[in-house]
Structures are given as C-alpha cells and as structure tokens.
Amino acid sequence: MRFLLLLSVMLVVGGCSFSASEVQTKVDWVDTVCWNGHKYILDEDFGEAEADEKLGEVSFSVVGSEEEDNPSYQLKDGEATFASPGSAIQSVAGVPVEEAILVEDTLYTTREE
Secondary structure, rough: HHHHHHHHHHHHHHOOOOOOHHOOOOOOOOOOOEEEOEEEEEEEOOOOOOOOEEEEEEEEEEOOOOOOOOOOOOOOOEEOOOOOOOEEEEEEEOOOOOOEEEEEEEEEEEEEE
16 A cells, blocks of 8 residues: 555656756847847937948847747847848948947947946
8 A cells, every 4th residue: 555655656746847848938138139240239218310321131030939938049140139030220320330220210229238
C-alpha cells in the first residue's frame, strides 16, 4: 500500500514540473529603430520636424514576429521594434542623421546611454 501511495505522489509531482522550453517570456520593447550603426528611440518631446531625404526603409519589425518574446534579440540595421516593414526612413531637415531620423513622420533621436 505504501508503495502505491509513494508511486502516486511521484507521478503527481513529476507531472507538475516544467521544462525550460515551456516557460514563456513577455518582453516589453522600447520603440526603437536601428539605422546606419545608430540606435534611435522614439522622441515625443523634440518638437516639429520636417522630412528631408529618404534614406531607406524598415526591413523587419520585432513586434508581431517570432522574435517578439525573445529577450536576447538584438536589432540590426534597418530593423525596428514597432515600425512596419516598408516604412520610409528619412533624414530630418537641418538635423544631422547621427542625431535624428523620421520613420513614417514619427521622430526618433539618438540618446546617450
């Protein structure tokens, strides 16, 4: 009888364990765009900005992709966390590209980390 009780307890405890592949992670991404070796972050306090030249397009968006819940994913040039693939990346009139860009009329700036 003790054997059956011990076996039952072992089955219940063993059935409640989680493997590493079953653990899910939720990542909160910052609205970011990588372009030409720089990381730009959404800047709602910059003020008015006028588009100048088209520099390129967003090639990949993390949110909505398989990488969305991957906390170790690193953005590459042309990628964004939220901006949709195909979104135009433009320079800002009168501002060096190393400091700010526009992505579909949304301003992103570099910041000291």
